[in-house]
Amino acid sequence: MVTSLLVIVVILAIAFDYINGFHDAANSIATIVSTKVLSPFQAVLWAAIFNFAAYFYFTDHKVANTVAKTVTENFITLHVILAGLIAAICWNLLTWYYGIPSSSSHTLIGGFAGAGITNALLMGASPLAAINGGYVIKIVSFIVLAPIIGSIFSVIIALIIINACRNVRPHTAEKWFKGLQLLSSAALSFTHGGNDAQKVMGIIYVAILAAKVPNVTEMPGWVPLVCYIAIAGGTMTGGWRVVKTMGSRITKVTPLEGVAAESAGAVTLGITEHFGIPVSTTHTITGSIIGVGMTKRISAVRWGVTINLVWAWILTIPVSALLAAVVYLVINVFN
Incomplete structure (x- = not known):
């Protein structure tokens, strides 16, 4: 029974990773599609390649451990x-259906924590005993910090680029930055793969330990490989509903601004991965896009759309936790 249940859990985890790929594909391709640097198909193929390439670099699995x-x-x-x-x-x-760029990371963590808290309550323990406060505080704090850090980096990068190219012809500059967007979107896809694939790796490893699989004390080698393949495959299917929100509804993005936003997002994700913090790629790139919008003028950002996104971010963990609690109770009835 445990073996078959473990198989089901692993399959669902890989399915979530795949869904994460197409749900978050917009994060790294929205600007490159909206600026017409690549066609939608070319963009998702480009992103998927670099999602998987992260497998060969991010081998410390710090985010998975968190x-x-x-x-x-x-x-x-x-x-x-x-x-x-x-x-x-x-x-x-x-x-995804409603085109809301919410965080897959926080959805997964919220669901995991909500089910764990419910289990603790059923066992007569304190709900706080079910979660590791230090790790949860770190994750929750970056709901706020990730978009702020992304926006700060994007403002700095955009201002540096604008000043450096002040005397360059607009047409020439646009050609330069359309080329540079290939590099910046690749960097964002690379760090997205490294950050997000690890979250599912952590869940699968915990499931293997919970099932008490004999002779397993470390993460099996097949887990990272399968997770990176799944997220890259999901990216290949795209996420066009969310692309529209990320690429045009927050602010109109030019190639220059696309380079600044994607570079800022990649730097932020790279830094947080180094410290093992599972941040939201969605939050990070949204903050970066807002940052480049503000370099033009504050009114360039459509704050009504942005506020709706923030509400989705705030609600993601508690709603996922509550939903997981209900699902766990239903499972418990039939267990």
């Missing part, structure tokens, strides 16, 4: 992980 330790070991079971994954998949598909 996600794995979100819930206290005593309250982790395969049913907890199953409930968290089901909740995360449902919320991801719902926000």
Whole structure:
């Protein structure tokens, strides 16, 4: 029974990783599509290649370790992980359908934590005992910090570029930056793959430990490979509903601004991955796009759209946690 349940959990985790790929594809291709540097198909292929390329570089798995330790070991079971994954998949598909660029990372973490807390309550323990406070505080704080850091970097990069190219003909500059967007979007896709694939790796590793698979003390080598393949495959299917929001509804993006936003997003993701912080790629690139919009003028940013996105971000973890709690209770009835 445990073996078959573990297989189901692993399959669902890989499915979530795939969904994460097409849900978050817009993060790295929205600006490059909206500025017509690449066609939609070329853009998703480009992003998918660099999503997978991250497999060969991000080998320390610090982010996976953080996600794995979100819930206290005593309250982790395969049913907890199953409930968290089901909740995360449902919320991801719902926000994708309505074109809301919510965080797949926080959806997964919220679902995992919500199911773990529910299990603790059923066992008569304190809900706070179910979560590792240090890890959760780090994750939650970067809901706010990631977009701010991304916007700061994008403002700095945009201003440097604008001043450096002040005497260059607009037509020439546009050609330069359309070429540079290939590099900046590749960098963003690369760091996106390195950050986001690890979150599912952490969940699968925890599931293997919860199932008490014999002779397994470290993450099996097939886990990272499968996770990177899944997220790259998901990216290949695109996420056109969210592309529209990210590429045009927040602010109109030029090739110069696309380079600044994508570069800022890649730098932010690279830094946070180094410190093992599972930040939201969606939050980061949205903050970066807002930053380049503000370099023109504050009114260039469509704040009404942005505020709606912020509400989606705020609600993601609690809604995912609540949904996971309900799913866990249902599973528990039939267990």
